[in-house]
Amino acid sequence: MTQELSSDLPLTGEGTLEIPDKLPLLPLRDIVIFPFIIVPLFVQREKSQRAVESVLPNQRLIVLATQRDPNHEDPTDADLHRVGTIAAVMRLLKMGDGRVRVLVQGLARAALVNVTDEAGYLQAEVHPIVETPVEMSLEVEALIRAVKGLLERIVTLGKQISAEVLAIAASLDDPGRLADLCASNLEAKIDDAQAILEETDPVARLRRVHDLMAREVGVLTVQQEISSQAKGEMDRSQREFYLRQQLKAIQQELGEISDLGDEVASYQEKIAEGQLPARAREEAVRQLKRLERLHPDAAEAGLLRTYLDTLLALPWGISSEDHIDLSQVKAVLDADHHGLETVKERILEALAVRRLKPDAKGLLLCLVGPPGVGKTSLGRSVARAIGRKFVHISLGGVHDEAEIRGHRRTYVGAMPGRIIMGLQQAGANNPLMLLDEVDKLGHDFRGDPASALLEVLDPEQNHAFRDNYLGVPFDLSKVMFMLTANVTDTIQPALRDRLEIVRLPGYTQEEKLAIARRHLVKKQMAETGLTSQHINLTNSALRRLIAQYTREAGVRQLEREIGKVCRKVARRVAEGETQKMVITATTLPDYLGIPKFTMDAILDQDRIGVAAGLAWTSVGGDVMHVESLLLRGKGSLLLTGKLGDVMKESAHAALSYAKSRARELGIEPDVFSQHDLHIHIPEGAIPKDGPSAGITLATAMVSALARRPVKRAVAMTGEITLRGDVLPVGGIREKVLAARRAGIKVIILPVKNRPDVEDIAADLIKGLKFVYVREVSEVLATALGKPAKHAPAKNGKS
Structure with a gap:
């Protein structure tokens, strides 16, 4: 068959070109070759190299077809697109690494009819495709101008297109030739390029290229905006860094500030050495980066320092070791508290369970009883007996929910809640935390702190307790909580439902006498500087003191009255009295005045x-x-x-x-x-x-x-x-x-x-x-x- 060659083809001579019915085929992986385009190719597969070498003795014609799957190493007829390009091999060069470099020029579109590999390389029967004649009109001319304008726009947006291509495009008035030239320089996707190659109508092909070029202009425009913005941010950051370094050098020269770098390095070291969980570590690093960008004297810098100090001071991974020896615990409780056998028994049961199952979610004990019976000191004794840190938190009169959950850092004077502050003071994440006077919690427009305690005390929730100030969860599941109250009526029902109520009865007169003799008298003598050589408070005096000078379930007022006796004795000793003072029931009014209460007595008659x-x-x-x-x-x-x-x-x-x-x-x-x-x-x-x-x-x-x-x-x-x-x-x-x-x-x-x-x-x-x-x-x-x-x-x- 023959094909008439245009005089515009970059081939010497004019007239017709003889195209055989069957040509060697070179499969292409990731490129589409258009007519009239000169492209260098690297041939690596042996079969393809034989196909290229076979054309040299003849007319140097070969058909180029793109693979459907570029990863296929040995393509067959079904693996190739059905439209390819007949090309001339202009030059061939064998490389030292076994590859062959060829320079080809597309000549015409062709349809692949049958592909075989009988000769040891791929061959295809080809039918050249004749393009639809073009009738020039205003619409076609406008389309040509639009495509040329888009090509210039693409170049101005940074696309690398040679000036020779621009010159050729400016001189072309053939829509088909212009479409092929632009498509070969667009670096379009294989499917889009193949669709352009298969289009036989030059005007329709040019419209398709126009759409691709318009999309490319949009992508390049956004890319340029992003690059400009990034460059602007980089320039501004570099400028700020340079100015801050100058400012820091000037202030250091004047002796106004110390080097912030040392402070940042110190925080970085603490973060690296601390046992912070992942979320807390990420938050610390993020806040430290903010601190680095701030001026050392800025108000926000001080807030960030306080936050970092608080976050890093918490005992994230620090736990004290429990020493639960039930006999020792019982001995400590008996030594510190007289009576209260029921309460001691319940505490020992809870500790026994914790010893057998350390991760057990034990019951929350709430000690309920009148004032002065030893509720708070019981918690302190338990902590001392098992070797845990003791944290005492008084909740009486607390109205603000932020006292429990902490303030958000947006507020002036923000600080963590009492729970987190107690852990920070304890230095361990498993202290015994005593929540005192839980029945005296209030609530108003600032929130309900009793409701906030629900999360703190619930074993199903407190493993991820979130303080508003910290902003990251803290594990409270290792904390041993005890609560105290005088009455249960004023405790919020939902909170009371979570607690095991253990009631502490008031002391009898004999129990008060034993407590006074074992604890109170010795304590008040030590506080007033007296010894047994100065004072002897007899049992008869203590009984009268209990009966006629105090009326309470606990022993607080009894301790005050004993202290009053000791202070009066201390004054006489300080004034020079050397004789030991023995206080009896008869002489007690000389120290305390007339009795305040009379004995409850039965009537003298019916x-x-x-x-x-x-x-x-x-x-x-x-x-x-x-x-x-x-x-x-x-x-x-x-x-x-x-x-x-x-x-x-x-x-x-x-x-x-x-x-x-x-x-x-x-x-x-x-x-x-x-x-x-x-x-x-x-x-x-x-x-x-x-x-x-x-x-x-x-x-x-x-x-x-x-x-x-x-x-x-x-x-x-x-x-x-x-x-x-x-x-x-x-x-x-x-x-x-x-x-x-x-x-x-x-x-x-x-x-x-x-x-x-x-x-x-x-x-x-x-x-x-x-x-x-x-x-x-x-x-x-x-x-x-x-x-x-x-x-x-x-x-x-x-």
């Missing part, structure tokens, strides 16, 4: 309308006398003595019971309509409330209404119902101790409180008689004597 009740206060038990008096009136009930709503309701319930059982109780029916009933509880300045005085109120009322005196050696406690049932109450231990102290012989209790009495030590209830009742009738049968023979006018005055 009286009508006066019943002894047992009360439970924050300082222990107390004997409370309820007085009832009949007055001429219209049946109203008068209550005095600063009674609370619950106690008032108990009084009305007791009166209703008396009215409903008047005939059984021996009460005249007319007495309710012709008399008023006045109920009074002495010590009227002290608020009183609670349901436990129900049966005492009923006994005093029935005594006044039925003219039957109440036995003076009987005391009682229990809640009353309208049906006359007696319900159980709390504080039995404290109430029993108060009754014994007052000289009571018989105590009436609800039958359901029998287990509470069984828990009291036998020596504390020796000599007491307990009567357990289910109904008020049983109370009255025990407490009331025979009816009085006095006239009604003298009622309440006997």
Whole structure:
């Protein structure tokens, strides 16, 4: 076959070129060759080298076809695109490394019909592709100009295109030739270039090239903007660095600042040596980089230093070793605290579990009891016994949630919460942390700190506790938490549900005497500089001091009074007194003045309308006398003595019971309509409330209404119902101790409180008689004597 060659072809001669039906084929990996383009190629495969060498003796014509998969080493007919380029081999050069370098010039498009390798190299039957004739129009001319403009734009944006190519493109008016020239210099993707090669319509081919060039202009424009921006940032950073180095040199010369580099290096060393987890380390490095860019005197630099100091001072990987020897722990607890056997037993159980399973998520102990019974010192003793650091955090009066979670660093004066600060002070990530007075937490517009404690104390959450100031999680799962409270009513319900409540009862008089003798006296003597040669505080003096100068469940006031005695003795010693001072019960008022409290004592005789009740206060038990008096009136009930709503309701319930059982109780029916009933509880300045005085109120009322005196050696406690049932109450231990102290012989209790009495030590209830009742009738049968023979006018005055 023959093909007419254009005079524009870079070949010598004019006329037609004889193209054989079958030509050697050179497969191309990652390039598409267009007609009229001269391209150097490196041939490495042996089969391809034989194909190139076979064309030299002939017309030097070869067909170039691009592989579909460039990684295929031995392509066949199916691995090649069906349209290729007939090219002339202009030059061939064998390289020293075994490769062959050829210079080829594309001549025409051709369709590959059949590809074989019978001659030891690939051969293909080719059919030259004739392009569609082009009819010049305004649209075609505009398209040619647009493509030439885009080519110039690409060059201005930094694309490396030779000036010779630009000159040739400027002189071309053939859309097909222009499209091939531009496509060969675009470095387009293989699929895009192959699609251009296969396009036979010159105008459509030029449009396709125009779209590719427009996209290339967009990419180059964005690339240039990015490069310009990066260069601008680099220039500005270099300029800032240069100026800062100059400023630092000037300030160092003036002696205004020290070298910041030493400080940064110190932080870098601490970060490298510290046992920070990955997230904390990343945050420390990030903040340190910010510090490097700041002026040393900048306000933010000081904040960053404080943050880094706090972050690096935390005991991320520092733990103290536990020494859980249960016998030693018990010995320490017994030495530091007298009594409290139940509490000590529960603490030993928790430590035993932790010894057997160190990673156990133990229960959270909340020690609940009146002030001064040793709740805080128990936590300190446990920490000392097992070798842990002790952290005491007082929560009384805390209203701000930031006290627990910390402040965000955006606020002025921001600091971590008390939990993180406690760990920093302890220097270990597993201290015993005592949260004191948890029942006195408040909440207002600044948040609810009790809710913040939920995350701190929950073993499922506190392994990643996030303090707002730190901004990175800290593991609190190794911390042993203990809490203290005086009452449980004011603890948030969700928080109370997570705690195991362990109640600490008040001390008996004998326990207080033992504590004073073993601990308090020695401590106050040491604090005042006295020795056993100066003072002898006898047991009789201590008993009177406990009974008549203090009234509390704990021993704080007792310690203060002992300290007052020691200070008075210390003054006499300092004034020259040499004789040893022996303080007895008789001489105690010489040091402390007249007694502040009188002993709770039973009445001198049985009286009508006066019943002894047992009360439970924050300082222990107390004997409370309820007085009832009949007055001429219209049946109203008068209550005095600063009674609370619950106690008032108990009084009305007791009166209703008396009215409903008047005939059984021996009460005249007319007495309710012709008399008023006045109920009074002495010590009227002290608020009183609670349901436990129900049966005492009923006994005093029935005594006044039925003219039957109440036995003076009987005391009682229990809640009353309208049906006359007696319900159980709390504080039995404290109430029993108060009754014994007052000289009571018989105590009436609800039958359901029998287990509470069984828990009291036998020596504390020796000599007491307990009567357990289910109904008020049983109370009255025990407490009331025979009816009085006095006239009604003298009622309440006997």
